[in-house]
Amino acid sequence: MKLKLSLLFFSYLSLVALVNGADNERKTYIVYMGEMPEYRISAVDQHHNLLREAIKDEKIARESRIYSYEQSFNGFAARLLPHEADWLSQHESVVSVFLSKKLKLHTTRSWDFLGMNSKIPRMPQVESNTIVALLDTGVWIKSASFNDEGFGPPPSKWKGKCDKGVNFTGCNNKVIGARYFNLAGAADDDPLTPADLHGHGSHTASTAAGVAVPDTNLFGLANGIARGGVPSARIASYKVCWSKGCQDADLLAGFDAAIADGADIISVSIGGSTTTFLDDPIAIGAFHAMKRGILTLCAGGNDGPEFSTVENTAPWIMTVAASSIDRQFQSLVRLGDGTKIPGISVNTFTAAKQQYPLLNGFLARKESPKNSSACESGSLREDKVKGRIVYCQGSLGQDTIIKELGGIGIITSMDSFTDTAFPAVISASSVTVTDGQKIDRYINSTKGAATAVIDKSVTVSLTAPSIASFSSRGPQIITNNILKPDIAAPGIDILAAYSPAVTMSGEAGDNRLVNYNVISGTSMACPHVAAAAAYVKTFHPNWSIAAIKSALMTTAKPMKVQPEGAELSAGAGLIDPVSALNPGLIYEADMNSYITFLCKEGYNSSDIGLISGNKTKSCSSYPSAKGSDGLNYPTMQLRVNLSSTTISAVFYRTVTYVGQNKTMYKASVTAPKGLMVTIVPNTLSFSKQNEQQSFQVLLNGSFVGNKPWFISASLVWSDSKNNVKCPILVYKPLY
Known part of the structure; x- marks a missing residue:
């Protein structure tokens, strides 16, 4: 089967050569070699050895390699002649060889x-x-x-x-x-x-x-x-x-x-x-x-x-x-015992071929009231840190400290900010606290020197969005x-x-x-x-x-x-x-709306006159703000007293129709048990663009049992084309 696939590939390469020009033109090929091997040979060395065998010239082989893929999978990219690519395709360690195509460009995302x-x-x-x-x-x-x-x-x-x-x-x-x-x-x-x-x-x-x-x-x-x-x-x-x-x-x-x-x-x-x-x-x-x-x-x-x-x-x-x-930058931490621990960072430094000594901040401590486990400034000994990767618990931003002491890498652990990759001045990766504990156990249990290497960051896909x-x-x-x-x-x-x-x-x-x-x-x-x-x-x-x-x-x-x-x-x-180009309905507000809101919030009339540009116009000159928030806002929020168990409020809203044809919108509400949301009226009819209709949102209910300190609901106005969404939130103060 391998021979058959290779023959088919050779035919493909010959066709490519005919299409793209002379057989002596080097083009970029990708040589895919599957999963990373278990043995400890450097992937870069392995790739160079293969290229040297295929190209038959040490200097050209070294210059031809563009990338070595050595972190998540094994392979490399190189500039090859078709017959060299064919030779590599028949090698027992190679899965496939193919031209690196110019795909459609995408935004940096x-x-x-x-x-x-x-x-x-x-x-x-x-x-x-x-x-x-x-x-x-x-x-x-x-x-x-x-x-x-x-x-x-x-x-x-x-x-x-x-x-x-x-x-x-x-x-x-x-x-x-x-x-x-x-x-x-x-x-x-x-x-x-x-x-x-x-x-x-x-x-x-x-x-x-x-x-x-x-x-x-x-x-x-x-x-x-x-x-x-x-x-x-x-x-x-x-x-x-x-x-x-x-x-x-x-x-x-x-x-x-x-x-x-x-x-x-x-x-x-x-x-x-x-x-x-x-x-x-x-x-x-x-x-x-x-x-x-x-x-x-x-x-x-x-x-x-x-x-x-x-x-x-x-x-x-x-x-x-x-x-x-839907992407993240991951930097793998590879421990000396073969354990691979995922981490994130913007790590632009290429991983070393060999492992480096690894220790934690506590083992590098010096007499100081500062927290050495977190690698605080002034807590570590230079002779212990120099030439080593240091694991720092519960901290970010200590890379400059480790670099100043001669360290060559840092691993940090936190359960917050595990979604964000940060750059560092040395090789770095941030892992979860649980994975950090694994690193700590490895350091403390290893007979002889613990070692590690931090891989250069790679881009991976992930489920999104999240806050x-x-x-x-x-x-x-x-x-x-x-x-x-x-x-x-x-x-x-x-x-x-x-x-x-x-x-x-x-x-x-x-x-x-x-x-x-x-x-x-x-x-x-x-x-x-x-x-x-x-x-x-x-x-x-x-x-x-x-x-x-x-x-x-x-x-x-x-x-x-x-x-x-x-x-x-x-x-x-x-x-x-x-x-957003065609929202169906919009919640309008103008300067007078915001002035009315400020009046409701208790700002005094003289200030209102100054910011409105009309010193003779006081709050009494504006219509009283209606409802719990006093503003025609696209969301609704209500704060209730800390000791209160009941919820009672009314929001007044006006929507403007920005569609083209006659239509009718119907309200639908999603609310948890314990909160009743009533929309009056619950249908709105529009016969022309820029027509306005008003409605009320009545909230009644209570914080029941072990309910959290907030209750979330939503209102959606829908016609045959648009869904106009409005979140509703009720909360108690945190203190």
């Missing part, structure tokens, strides 16, 4: 995962006139993601300008504005320049609106097309963050400029204040943007999985949680009855443009400079939703920011979050930008 592939409908001219502003660390305009080839001049509405400075000589027709704000002194010794010397700003900007760049990757990880959600849109960069952080004064100056310059969408991947809205510069800036029809998107924060940690909670802001996509463990949760602490975050978007292991002015990890001792980097955070999720909002706006340029926000929320995909608190983690769910 998040936009395809969200259904925004290259074939979705677009409004190219309108998109090109859309301006996405980012308040961040600046932009590295030299990145291929910001190439302006094919772009015409900036839209006529654009009023911005371009500052100059180090590594920045001017804008182009893609990045049409770049300004920096440092009057608050956050830059300190930083060069005064709009150029991104941190990497964060370029990453967020390219995620939102970068042009398509093929064959991007991070040392082979996440290879594909890097592109933004609205690649034809223009970018305006406002550098408000520096090496020492982001000052409120600079941040507000950035808002001020972005609004005046003509931005359509403002993306802010910056932590907000957990204070009243009028003391929060982001809430203030976003409010004034809202008044001018500009939607502000903000990161919800990275303080999860604890509850009541969500930031940027003003109702006129769209607050974004971070979710996973990132680091993503901040509600309930928010500023406004009891507004659910935050609003929505979720990809924020784990996102590949996007970076700045070569800073190292890959940003840590001392790291010499890796990259043009594209993998980063995680709600900072990465925020520009995804900013792009989605811009995308919807290109089809509906006259929609209000509340309408765009509502469309994204009511069409979002519900997410299950374990063990509890789905809505507190994900809001309305995962964005579905294409579905």
